[in-house]
Amino acid sequence: MxxxxxxxxxxxxxxxxxxxxxxxxxxxxxxNLAYSIAKSLKLSQDSSNNRVYRTGNKVxxxxxxxxxxxxxxxxxxxxxxxxxDMADSVEAIIAYAWLKDxxxxxQMISFLAENLQGNLKDRKEEINAAIIAFKNLLxxxxxxxxxx
Amino acid sequence: MxxxxxxxxxxxxxxxxxxxxxxxxxxxxxxNLAYSIAKSLKLSQDSSNNRVYRTGNKVxxxxxxxxxxxxxxxxxxxxxxxxxDMADSVEAIIAYAWLKDxxxxxQMISFLAENLQGNLKDRKEEINAAIIAFKNLLxxxxxxxxxx
Numbered sequence: 001m002x003x004x005x006x007x008x009x010x011x012x013x014x015x016x017x018x019x020x021x022x023x024x025x026x027x028x029x030x031x032n033l034a035y036s037i038a039k040s041l042k043l044s045q046d047s048s049n050n051r052v053y054r055t056g057n058k059v060x061x062x063x064x065x066x067x068x069x070x071x072x073x074x075x076x077x078x079x080x081x082x083x084x085d086m087a088d089s090v091e092a093i094i095a096y097a098w099l100k101d102x103x104x105x106x107q108m109i110s111f112l113a114e115n116l117q118g119n120l121k122d123r124k125e126e127i128n129a130a131i132i133a134f135k136n137l138l139x140x141x142x143x144x145x146x147x148x
Numbered sequence: 149m150x151x152x153x154x155x156x157x158x159x160x161x162x163x164x165x166x167x168x169x170x171x172x173x174x175x176x177x178x179x180n181l182a183y184s185i186a187k188s189l190k191l192s193q194d195s196s197n198n199r200v201y202r203t204g205n206k207v208x209x210x211x212x213x214x215x216x217x218x219x220x221x222x223x224x225x226x227x228x229x230x231x232x233d234m235a236d237s238v239e240a241i242i243a244y245a246w247l248k249d250x251x252x253x254x255q256m257i258s259f260l261a262e263n264l265q266g267n268l269k270d271r272k273e274e275i276n277a278a279i280i281a282f283k284n285l286l287x288x289x290x291x292x293x294x295x296x
Binding site: 001007025055056105 | 155156168169170171173174178180184192199200201202203204253256257285
């Protein structure tokens with residue numbers, strides 16, 4: 001990744017990564033892109049009539065903050081963080097993992113697609129599926145993140 | 149690219165690619181991500197005090213539609229397309245080029261960063277720089293797109 005220079009001033013701590021506003025901004029389109037393609041792949045694979053789906057989806061703050069809590073990674077967020085702050089932390093973590101070469105966007109997409117279970121056409125099922133998939137993704141990259 | 153399956157039903161014509169709503173949805177975060185990182189790199193490189201910039205930027209419809217017109221690629225858009233339609237066409241073209249393995253996201257970022265000229269801190273200069281950079285990117289991928 002020739003873009004590691006963008007991490008030059010980020011301290012190697014969970015809190016520094018999870019509360020970096022710039023990383024959260026970068027992570028926003030990464031998260032939305034990865035989820036859109038993963039969902040498109042899953043819907044296309046599950047289609048009974050061979051239909052291809054190309055969908056663009058914004059992942060809600062609620063999905064991302066729930067994933068952070070379920071992954072027991074709230075400590076990456078600032079103290080007394082609300083849903084919005086916690087979602088920003090997820091975006092920052094994902095951006096960091098990407099820029100740091102812990103995971104490529106292609107790998108993120110494949111990982112999310114494999115972890116998206118259930119009927120994504122049902123709104124409620126989709127939300128739960130997305131929460132679990134992002135929780136698993138967070139736990140997956142966590143192994144390569146600073147331990148404190 | 150293991151995601152080529154998502155292009156299975158897209159006809160190999162400029163108009164089919166440029167007017168595909170699903171491709172436009174996928175292209176939206178690709179465009180925003182690529183531009184955000186390219187701009188962050190350029191600002192960081194140009195910084196006199198070694199500051200690192202991490203910025204997240206949505207690219208406006210006006211920038212994208214101007215780039216399409218300057219690249220003389222309006223024919224990818226629908227007849228009587230407005231700015232919004234033309235911006236969608238740019239997003240669709242970029243998504244197609246990515247899914248089709250014509251260009252990776254990393255290559256897109258490097259290409260845009262190299263083509264972003266001028267002082268990006270000046271809003272007007274930034275808009276012009278972004279239009280030119282996207283025009284050049286479109287012309288670059290056009291060589292590998294269907295000729296009709």
